[in-house]
Amino acid sequence: MARYTGAVCRQCRREGQKLFLKGERCYSEKCALSRRGYAPGQHGQSRKKVSEYGLQLREKQKTRRFYGVLEGQFAKYFEMAERKPGITGENLLSILECRFDNVVYRAGFASSRKEARQLVRHNHFVINGKKANIPSILIKQGDVIAVSESSKTSDKIKAVVEANSAKPVPKWLDCNKEQMTVTVVELPKREDIDLDVAEHLIVELYSK
Secondary structure (H helix, E strand, O other), rough: OOOOOOHHHHHHHHHHHOOOOOHHHHHOOOOHHHHHOOOOOOOOOOOOOHHHHHHHHHHHHHHHHHOOOHHHHHHHHHHHHHHHOOHHHHHHHHHHHHEEEHHHHHOOOOOOOOHHHHHOOOOOOOOOOOOOOOOEEEEEOOOEEEOOOOOOOHHHHHHHHHHOOOOOOOOOOOEEEOOEEEEEEOOHHHOOOOOOOOOHHHHHHHHH
């Protein structure tokens, strides 16, 4: 599958806010957005009037980049959100939060979603005791994600878990850092998702 392979800090600069794509670096003085708080490219520092469509597009792109999903994949999630009862924008964010790699990240088993995807692909986690290495798997209420038995003795995994041990875990997850497990106690609601996203703009964009 095609995936963005350029400098991820350019994505934060393009959206004008931190997307926390590089883990600890995003909190340090090395953060590219802190040093160059304007869009990349030769016209990055020029002021432009943004149209209504432009605002909607930026919200969609920002949300895609937060979760690291491609355009086609994002469109499929939106279709799923439309079919579910409730508010489409909130349904969309809930679906994105339930991605396997995002749950691993939210549980504090990775410092970024990118790192979480890599760990998932390398078979370091299981779902309900069964092998799983596809980052886009949607986790359901009651599912238990755990570090695989073979990975619990890995110095790398131990270091990652230890480095993120103080990271707050959202209330819809029940995390046991000692056992290296996390249980989805309920599906995330909008108030549980701390992303600065105006999801109604995404709905307006796709409704055109």
